[in-house]
Amino acid sequence: WVEAQGYAGLVIGHEDPRTFSAGANLALVLMAAQEGAWDDLELATRRFQQTSMRLSRAPFPVVAAPFGLTLGGGAEFSLHSSAIQAHAELYMGLVETGVGLLPGGGGTKEMLFRFTQELSAYGPEIDLFEGVKRAFQMIMLAQTSTSALEARNMGFLRQGDGISMNRDRLIADAKRRVLFMAPDFVPKPPMKIRALGAEGLGNLRYALWQFQEARQASEHDVLIGNQVAYVLCGGDGPAREVSEQDILDLEREGFLKLLGTKKTQERIAHTLKTGKPLRN
Incomplete structure (x- = not known):
């Protein structure tokens, strides 16, 4: 539509005073899971990921203009945009583990690639596990700015992303950024990283075991953590080079596996009813 209409690019934003996006419709997700509509859920998750990647690969600049609550899917769309123009008051986070899931719209993949590539710039001798560990902690603790x-300090915003102090100027600032980027815009090329496989997975599983032994994590917390770790390490095998799609496939599989568990469904139902997380 942007290309057909001859626009320079796209701004993702709106004028609602309350929140940019509080994430996916959990009630709809829970109902589909309870009804066993797994083909529909798999398709929906795949389309979610594809939409994130289309934002990332668009032949024109896409600038997200988040403000206030920017959680889950709202954060994932922002992370995959060409740039972010954020309001100074921004509560951004990948909070899916709070309801027993993992970020399934490209968020797990994006934090892995972002943190690992930051380290890769320092040369082949750098320990890439530090990037994996950083992504793991951020996702498991559902850290929110x-x-x-x-x-920006957490890694949700890049150094080149903008911050608007005046909420009333946010959309205009984002539009100006699109117009500035458009003349020489080149979309981000497909990326690959080195996945750590069994070695990284073993380290994260040991950390999860320690938390459980110290009674700081429940059995289901450990199950969630193992799924997150499996995705971030590119599976349980030898270290190897992987594409974004490889990690997206693991991410989607992990999301659906967790959604299929009774305890995750209990967590979602409890949060929908009370607005608070359940530790079961």
Whole structure:
């Protein structure tokens, strides 16, 4: 549509004063899982991932203009945009583990690639596990920024992303960024990284075992953590080069596996009913 209409690019934003996006419709997801509509859920998750990647690969600039609550899928769409123009008051996070899931719209993949590539710039001798560990901690702890500046320090915003102090100027600032980027815009090329496989997975599984032994994690917390670790390490095998699609496939599989568990469905139902997380 952007190309057909001759526009320079796309701004993802709106004027609602409350929240940019609180994430997916969990009630609909839970109902589909309870009804056993797994083909529909697999297709929906795949389309979600494909949409994120289309934002990332678009032949024109896509600028997200998040503000306030920017959680789950809202964060994932922002992370995959060409750039972000955020309001200074930004509560951004991948919070899916709070309801027993993992980020399934490309968020797990994106944090892995982002943190690993940051380290790769320092040369082949750098320990890539530090990037994997950083992504693992962020996702498992459902870390959320309390400002746009903190979001930048956490890695949700890149150094080149902008911050608007005036909420009323946010959309205009994002539009200006699109127009600035458009003349020489080149989409991001497909990326590959080295997945750590069994070695990295063993380290993360040992850490999860320690948390469980210290009674700081329940059995289901460990199950969730193992799924997140499996995705971030590219599976349980030898270290190898993987594409974004390889990790997206593992991410989608892990999301659906967790959704199929009774305890995750209990967590979702509890959160929908009370607005609070359940530790079961």
